[in-house]
Amino acid sequence: MMPIARYLLLLVCYAVTIPFTHAAEKRIIVAVQDEWPPYVIDSQPASGLSVDIARAAFKTQNYALTVEIKPWSRALKEAQYGRDIVLIAAWHSKERDKFLYFSKPYLYNEISLISLKDNNFDWRTFADLDGKTVGTIQNYAYDDEFMANPWTNKVLGKTLEYNIRQVLNGRIDMFIEEYRVAKWTMQKHGIDVNRFRKVHPNVAYSGLYLAAGKSNPNAKEYVAAFNRGLKKIRISGELDRIIRHYEQ
Structure with a gap:
């Protein structure tokens, strides 16, 4: 049998490493968007109503969000042709339905x-x-x-x-x-x-949506993760707190 002291030491080591393991597993999602204040603000790091909502929703699903500011036409094309990104402030249209998956509307x-x-x-x-x-x-x-x-x-x-x-x-x-x-x-x-x-x-x-290109193999998971996170921050009241911050 394992000595008690050694067993307790292993338990302590395991407990200490759990947070680091989870932190290491946090995945990064890249959003590409044009500056569109107050929804997307070109700051360091990027901020804005849509940015803060997307960050909060993804955080509940163990994703970290980084934002690249680019002209809208370029951002849309990058999503359309399969780059591993999301758009965080998109309007829905029949034309875009052909090449984008849309989340539930968040605003x-x-x-x-x-x-x-x-x-x-x-x-x-x-x-x-x-x-x-x-x-x-x-x-x-x-x-x-x-x-x-x-x-x-x-x-x-x-x-x-x-x-x-x-x-x-x-x-x-x-x-x-x-x-x-x-x-x-x-x-x-x-x-x-x-x-x-x-x-x-x-x-x-x-409606204002998060969207990802259908050519991106991760698109459905990103949209589903956002939807799950959106539901969580709506229930917790965080969504309302973010909105109120930008209405002051």
């Missing part, structure tokens, strides 16, 4: 048309937008019906800031964006938010 966005304040135009149907020029950004999934409507003259811009300045300069009538993001971008670039207004009604009320 909802109001997608709006935004114009100068002295423009009193509002709309009821897409036909009311006949002849209007609207700034968009390539590869953004604003809303399937909006993108398909034949009346609106959709003008591609390089960035949201570019579209905002195009409205200021009178080159386009309005741009389409999540209103909270638009205000944050204006403030960041020293543009007076009070010069703009939200055109009513909203174009869409869109």
